[in-house]
Amino acid sequence: MSGLQKSPWVIHYDASSCNGCDIEVLACLTPGFDVERFGIINTGNPKHADIFLVTGSVNEQNQSVVRTIYEQMPEPKVVVALGICACSGGIFRECYNVSGGIDTVIPVDVYMPGCAVRPEAIIDGVVQALGILEARRASMAASSTAAGVMMIQRATAADLPELLAVQKVSYASEAEIYGDTSLPAMRQSLAEMTADFGRMVFLKGVVNGKIVASIRGYDDGRGSAHILRLSVLPYFRGRGIGRRLIASIEKEFPKVSRYEIFTGHRSTVNINLYAKQGYKRFKAEPFNEQIEWVYMEKKSS
């Protein structure tokens, strides 16, 4: 057991909570629960913190604060969403000024729902966070890769639940573009993803032991490789991760003569990314009343 596990320091931020969950966090510090007896210290300085406890949902006003606290914390670090508001937006999810749960801004490792979340659940969340923190510390110690650098690896069957979570968080912004949550990527079940895993190559992007991105593809046996479900967690976008994943999955199919990829007609970020990677639009097909799939292709070199 490392020092991190013996005495984790936590930082608590109230995003836009009703204060119900915050009172429960304070209860953990009072003599009734007294988490300090386990060495857990509540710090106000992100640079000293190992675990980020967030209550409430995010909105335009506080998302930059959430992101700044996260970025100021040293690696390895773990994020725990406390209460249903932090997990998904909760009862405020549909409010005009609420953009969703904490995972719309930063990657979340542990979800502890509840309204309000109970002190026992908060302690349980911190204990789960400790396991993740220790695994992440060990992975960083064993890896020659610098903290924060992404590695691309073949995914395994054990990764599928995490890959599905990354996919659903990633495609939430696509669903928002069309006002339609019936996108196949949003509705996919673990059983369906497991079936895909049996016939496709899955790649994962890993930062400090956590999956932050993925892509998959298959050879149709007629000279084409179909690439799909590019997923990057919102916090990790704009860093060239999508470009690297596309280049890596293409290399998995060295014998095909062409690659094919598709996205929605209003997904301009994706369309521009694929165009920069050499893909050209060759057909479009309606998916439903809101969405038209735009198919793009690229000859293999």
Ligand code: SF4
């Ligand atoms: S989960 Fe319930 S108690 Fe916690 S911030 Fe949301 S509404 Fe308040």
